[in-house]
Amino acid sequence: MTELEKLRADCLGCERCQLCETRTNVVFGVGPEDARVMFIGEGPGENEDLQGEPFVGRAGKLLDDMLELIGLDRTKVYIANMVKCRPPKNRDPLPGEQAACAPWLERQLELIDPAIIVCLGRIAAMRFIKPDFKITREHGQWFELDGRRVMALYHPAALLRDPRRRPETFDDLKRLQAAIEQL
Numbered sequence: 001m002t003e004l005e006k007l008r009a010d011c012l013g014c015e016r017c018q019l020c021e022t023r024t025n026v027v028f029g030v031g032p033e034d035a036r037v038m039f040i041g042e043g044p045g046e047n048e049d050l051q052g053e054p055f056v057g058r059a060g061k062l063l064d065d066m067l068e069l070i071g072l073d074r075t076k077v078y079i080a081n082m083v084k085c086r087p088p089k090n091r092d093p094l095p096g097e098q099a100a101c102a103p104w105l106e107r108q109l110e111l112i113d114p115a116i117i118v119c120l121g122r123i124a125a126m127r128f129i130k131p132d133f134k135i136t137r138e139h140g141q142w143f144e145l146d147g148r149r150v151m152a153l154y155h156p157a158a159l160l161r162d163p164r165r166r167p168e169t170f171d172d173l174k175r176l177q178a179a180i181e182q183l
């Protein structure tokens with residue numbers, strides 16, 4: 001068993017916060033252990049909770065389409081969330097829940113050691129880029145975190161709600177593709 005597989009096995013039994021009481025499945029993350037690019041969202045929704053996989057359902061399908069546009073798919077990138085269990089009725093994870101869950105993702109990052117992190121949505125960007133991150137102004141821009149390049153994209157669910165954002169996201173994806181080609 002690899003270190004990441006061990007971490008996953010431990011995480012699947014996690015009871016560090018109250019979200020363990022209402023979840024169906026822990027959504028640990030998917031992708032190759034040596035992925036150079038890691039996508040990070042906020043937390044699982046209903047479909048993710050039922051299937052135990054991040055970004056399934058309509059938003060997940062859109063994420064897959066976004067990846068395909070730049071020659072990627074789920075076999076090439078790692079996809080995870082900041083919080084591993086679904087908050088009831090999709091409410092925002094509470095600060096205490098986020099803090100309790102953070103060590104799982106931190107260890108995932110250490111083990112996978114991606115060169116590029118892509119934050120999906122404002123909440124992940126506020127955690128990994130800066131607390132006052134403005135998604136409307138700063139999506140698609142490159143930042144640095146511990147020697148890694150970090151960018152935020154609009155969350156796929158936001159793109160479903162507001163398709164006018166899609167052309168900007170296409171430009172952001174092209175910027176991401178260029179950075180991946182330089183790795």
Ligand code: SF4
Pocket residue numbers: 011014015016017018019020026083084085097100101104
């Ligand atoms: S959300 Fe995170 S900390 Fe809370 S029970 Fe799930 S895995 Fe554990």
